[in-house]
Amino acid sequence: MEQTKILKKKAVQIRKMVLEMIYRAKSGHTGGSLSCVEILVSLFYGVMRIDPKDPKLPDRDRFVMSKGHSVESYYAVLADLGFFPVSDLESYCQFGSYLTGHPTTKVPGVEVNTGALGHGLAIGVGMAIASKIDSACYKVYVLMGDGELDEGSVWEAAQIAAHYGLDNLIGIVDRNRLQISGDTEQVLRLENLEQKWTAFGWHVIHVDGHDIEQLINTFKGLPVERGKPHLIIAHTIKGKGVSFIENNKDWHHKVPNDEELRMAMMELDEKLKELDADE
Amino acid sequence: MNEKSKMASRHMVAQALMDLAGEDEAIVVVTSDARGSAAITKFFDTFPERAIEVGIAEQSAVGIAAGLALCGKKPFVLGPACFYSARAFEQVKNDVAYTGANVKIIGVSGGVSYGPLGSTHHALHDVAAFRAIPNIDVILPSDANQAYAVVKHLVNRERPAYVRIGRNPIPFVYDEPFFEIAKGYVLRSGADVTIIACGEVVWHALKACEILSKEGIEATLIDMPSIKPIDEETIIKSARNAGRVVTIEEHSVHGGLGEAVSAILGKNFPVPIEILGIPDEFPVTGKQEEVLSHYDLDAVGIAKRVQKFLRRFSHGR
Ligand SMILES: Cc1ncc(C[n+]2csc(CCOP(=O)(O)OP(=O)(O)O)c2C)c(N)n1
Ligand SMILES: [Mg+2]
Numbered sequence A: 001m002e003q004t005k006i007l008k009k010k011a012v013q014i015r016k017m018v019l020e021m022i023y024r025a026k027s028g029h030t031g032g033s034l035s036c037v038e039i040l041v042s043l044f045y046g047v048m049r050i051d052p053k054d055p056k057l058p059d060r061d062r063f064v065m066s067k068g069h070s071v072e073s074y075y076a077v078l079a080d081l082g083f084f085p086v087s088d089l090e091s092y093c094q095f096g097s098y099l100t101g102h103p104t105t106k107v108p109g110v111e112v113n114t115g116a117l118g119h120g121l122a123i124g125v126g127m128a129i130a131s132k133i134d135s136a137c138y139k140v141y142v143l144m145g146d147g148e149l150d151e152g153s154v155w156e157a158a159q160i161a162a163h164y165g166l167d168n169l170i171g172i173v174d175r176n177r178l179q180i181s182g183d184t185e186q187v188l189r190l191e192n193l194e195q196k197w198t199a200f201g202w203h204v205i206h207v208d209g210h211d212i213e214q215l216i217n218t219f220k221g222l223p224v225e226r227g228k229p230h231l232i233i234a235h236t237i238k239g240k241g242v243s244f245i246e247n248n249k250d251w252h253h254k255v256p257n258d259e260e261l262r263m264a265m266m267e268l269d270e271k272l273k274e275l276d277a278d279e
Numbered sequence B: 001m002n003e004k005s006k007m008a009s010r011h012m013v014a015q016a017l018m019d020l021a022g023e024d025e026a027i028v029v030v031t032s033d034a035r036g037s038a039a040i041t042k043f044f045d046t047f048p049e050r051a052i053e054v055g056i057a058e059q060s061a062v063g064i065a066a067g068l069a070l071c072g073k074k075p076f077v078l079g080p081a082c083f084y085s086a087r088a089f090e091q092v093k094n095d096v097a098y099t100g101a102n103v104k105i106i107g108v109s110g111g112v113s114y115g116p117l118g119s120t121h122h123a124l125h126d127v128a129a130f131r132a133i134p135n136i137d138v139i140l141p142s143d144a145n146q147a148y149a150v151v152k153h154l155v156n157r158e159r160p161a162y163v164r165i166g167r168n169p170i171p172f173v174y175d176e177p178f179f180e181i182a183k184g185y186v187l188r189s190g191a192d193v194t195i196i197a198c199g200e201v202v203w204h205a206l207k208a209c210e211i212l213s214k215e216g217i218e219a220t221l222i223d224m225p226s227i228k229p230i231d232e233e234t235i236i237k238s239a240r241n242a243g244r245v246v247t248i249e250e251h252s253v254h255g256g257l258g259e260a261v262s263a264i265l266g267k268n269f270p271v272p273i274e275i276l277g278i279p280d281e282f283p284v285t286g287k288q289e290e291v292l293s294h295y296d297l298d299a300v301g302i303a304k305r306v307q308k309f310l311r312r313f314s315h316g317r
Helices: A002-025 A030-035 A037-047 A068-081 A086-091 A120-133 A152-163 A193-199 A212-220 A258-278 B009-021 B041-046 B058-070 B089-098 B126-131 B144-155 B199-214 B232-242 B257-268 B288-294 B299-312
Strands: A062-065 A140-145 A169-175 A203-208 A230-235 B002-007 B027-031 B051-053 B074-080 B104-108 B137-139 B161-164 B170-172 B185-188 B193-197 B219-223 B226-228 B245-252 B273-278
Touching: A002 A030, A002 A037, A002 A068, A002 A086, A002 A212, A002 A258, A030 A037, A030 A068, A037 A068, A037 A140, A037 A212, A062 A068, A062 A120, A068 A086, A068 A140, A120 A140, A120 A152, A120 A169, A152 A169, A193 A203, A193 A230, A203 A212, A212 A230, B002 B009, B009 B027, B009 B041, B009 B104, B009 B144, B027 B058, B041 B051, B058 B074, B058 B089, B104 B144, B126 B137, B126 B161, B126 B226, B126 B245, B126 B257, B137 B144, B144 B161, B144 B170, B170 B199, B185 B199, B193 B199, B193 B232, B193 B257, B193 B299, B199 B219, B199 B245, B199 B299, B219 B232, B226 B257, B232 B245, B232 B257, B245 B257, B245 B299, B257 B273, B273 B299, B288 B299
Parallel strands: A062 A140, A140 A169, A169 A230, A203 A230, B027 B051, B027 B074, B074 B104, B104 B161, B137 B161, B193 B219, B193 B245, B245 B273
Antiparallel strands: B002 B170, B137 B226, B185 B219
16 A cells, blocks of 8 residues: 555654654653654644644644653654744744644644643544534544553543543554653553553553554554544554663653764664565 | 752752662652753662653653552652643652552752743642642752752652752752751841742852841841641741741742741731742743842842842841
């Protein structure tokens, strides 16, 4: 599929942008930004109804970045789509910039200010209810971290979403199995995640969170079950794409030094070449 | 004071807990996926049975601490000040302060320590919020030594407390760790103006006094770590001497040290007061030092604002 090929390359390019932003700013959340790249790319380039020229399009699909610390890949995608100039990314986290280190509505395309975990799903519930009230056709996508699910507020919102039968609401969990202090199952056991969400009244689907084709097909096939909110458990690798960052808890908010940036870029350029050769 | 060696207060808070927990078996720490930022990884390794990780769940961390306290433990909850002063606020108000549970909340990375991460991560309202609750002490140590002493003092003070510290290494204001509740410390004396500061901007205020002195202005500088209960006597006495007061805090101009001082002086000895802090806006993006400088909370900015204030209220002098 032609689109998948293009988007696979896009994901690698976004990863390069992410690392450059974090390197320049000397601040950022590397691991979680890299783990959700394919999720963002699939939604923003392949699924959601949005218009970069008209960020406030009334019937646009809504996206809530509940794991706000993964702001770098979010900004990179929005910039690449043309919501704002790519060159602005250079000002990320710099003095006076509108590109703050967590998403804010000063940034075209961002729907709500996030950064404190556990807020996004409730906001998404509100948006999904509004869509129903207006008999509108837009859907609401909320991206959460797996560690984020420790927050009780997530489960309050989950229960409310099911109560209102919000089949236009899609929760996505970036299931990279790490939070700041380490393995999610050691810091605070999450499993059995599927059973929990199912018990809360959600329709649960597992996907490979780095498989763009699978992600797009899954999203496009929603809702599978009318009258139920849907939860996509996207199995991912924290730090995906750079071998020494992958699955390493220290890279949650570590910033690459000169040498690390060079090595990471080399690896990503290799990947691009590989993808080109496949064509 | 020591400009060259710097230390982040969180490391000394953690050290104090380590030192005390060896002898006092009632000490327990509770955290929410924040053991790194609170510098308590070593505590987790040394006292695993007294280190409680609740995951990213600040509200429950405080509730659990209340339960621990009600069963005879001395819990210290450590985590980002922004989340403990906002998300867990109701637990602090009801479960801790209202109930009277002996819980200590250590808010780390307070003020604008997190810099460019933005307002979700800033705690510029915490003093105002906790001051408005009865039955909880509010303390902002000005350096790592004082932070150590605060923890030591609080361990045997059987009532709720909120302590706010920063994230980044800061110069030492004190050579030794000492702290008493409700006590202001006069760091230098001068007759032209009284400056009252708290927390990690005390250092900047100290440097500002040097700049002012070169301009012929001699300031009294009071470090006021204990904002509630506060040292009324020292405030009133100093205001009587200088007749003009400037307060400095890494906090909103609303509801913090400045308004606490204003209320005391308004009632006892009204004088002109200038409150320096973060104005009523979500701060500009930038590193901590850039944000502080932008709002005149660094040495140069403080000196400039004090001079401007003194020019406005120079009559009769
Ligand atoms: C309410 C709240 N508490 C704590 C934090 C600090 N924090 C930022 S990221 C993070 C870990 C998140 O882990 P996870 O949700 O798994 O994210 P990912 O692995 O995708 O980076 C924590 C605790 C926060 N941003 N908000
Ligand atoms: Mg995770």
